[in-house]
Amino acid sequence: xxxxxxxxxxxxxxxxxxxxxxxxxxxxxxxxxxxxxxxxxxxxxxxxxxxxxxxxxxxxxxxxxxxxxxxxxxxxxxxxxxxxxxxxxxxxxxxxxxxxxxxxxxxxxxxxxxxxxxxxxxxxxxxxxxxxxxxxxxxxxxxxxxxxxxxxxxxxxxxxxxxxxxxxxxxxxxxxxxxxxxxxxxxxxxxxxxxxxxxxxx
Amino acid sequence: xxxxxxxxxxxxxxxxxxxxxxxxxxxxxxxxxxxxxxxxxxxxxxxxxxxxxxxxxxxxxxxxxxxxxxxxxxxxxxxxxx
Numbered sequence: 004x005x006x007x008x009x010x011x012x013x014x015x016x017x018x019x020x021x022x023x024x025x026x027x028x029x030x031x032x033x034x035x036x037x038x039x040x041x042x043x044x045x046x047x048x049x050x051x052x053x054x055x056x057x058x059x060x061x062x063x064x065x066x067x068x069x070x071x072x073x074x075x076x077x078x079x080x081x082x083x084x085x086x087x088x089x090x091x092x093x094x095x096x097x098x099x100x101x102x103x104x105x106x107x108x109x110x111x112x113x114x115x116x117x118x119x120x121x122x123x124x125x126x127x128x129x130x131x132x133x134x135x136x137x138x139x140x141x142x143x144x145x146x147x148x149x150x151x152x153x154x155x156x157x158x159x160x161x162x163x164x165x166x167x168x169x170x171x172x173x174x175x176x177x178x179x180x181x182x183x184x185x186x187x188x189x190x191x192x193x194x195x196x197x198x199x200x201x202x203x204x205x
Numbered sequence: 206x207x208x209x210x211x212x213x214x215x216x217x218x219x220x221x222x223x224x225x226x227x228x229x230x231x232x233x234x235x236x237x238x239x240x241x242x243x244x245x246x247x248x249x250x251x252x253x254x255x256x257x258x259x260x261x262x263x264x265x266x267x268x269x270x271x272x273x274x275x276x277x278x279x280x281x282x283x284x285x286x287x
């Protein structure tokens with residue numbers, strides 16, 4: 004490995020931050036909020052759907068993560084530590100005024116059915132819809148609604164992997180599940196969203 | 206999807222996220238590459254799934270105001286043990 008790269012591994016900044024927090028240095032609080040505030044607020048909003056709930060998740064997460072830091076064995080793992088606290092806060096919170104979708108997502112329902120007479124299915128290719136169109140107006144609302152309609156166990160994997168940008172191993176560790184289960188849930192969640200957009204765009 | 210391929214459409218479906226994430230072993234990847242070239246429904250399915258993932262990834266983050274940041278840092282400071 005390139006020695007310069009070895010000096011600056013991802014997590015080194017987090018390690019220093021965790022050590023400063025554990026040492027009780029008051030100047031570490033602003034960088035802690037700066038580093039994780041925007042991440043956990045977005046995570047909470049994506050999981051709960053409401054800004055007010057997301058702010059509650061954020062406050063609870065930063066406080067609990069900070070107060071329990073003495074139990075963190077590897078200070079370089081601060082990020083997964085904070086997400087684990089946030090995931091627990093989200094999983095126990097009920098969405099405001101909404102019933103939580105439950106259950107499992109069946110693969111069979113997400114794959115195309117055979118066409119007439121058992122021939123190949125007709126699948127519309129709307130992949131050329133501009134990304135900007137998918138990120139505003141009705142389509143944006145449709146996508147957000149589809150994400151919030153996923154059962155929580157699936158939604159949380161999708162949010163951690165595709166929105167928070169965490170890898171399979173970190174996601175599995177945060178949720179206390181196997182890497183394989185994290186992959187299965189991510190795949191089904193993505194297929195469910197594809198189907199929701201397909202119903203709208205094709 | 207019913208035509209004969211070295212990998213069936215249905216068998217392939219289980220691997221598509223790993224395929225899109227570049228986490229599939231080379232042999233399986235080559236089978237999917239070959240299959241999608243010959244199977245327009247699968248090609249459309251893979252392309253629209255990829256577009257879906259791109260849209261999910263591109264959703265913007267929630268803005269966090271300086272006032273809220275300050276209030277969070279203040280709460281932590283108050284909770285600090287002597």
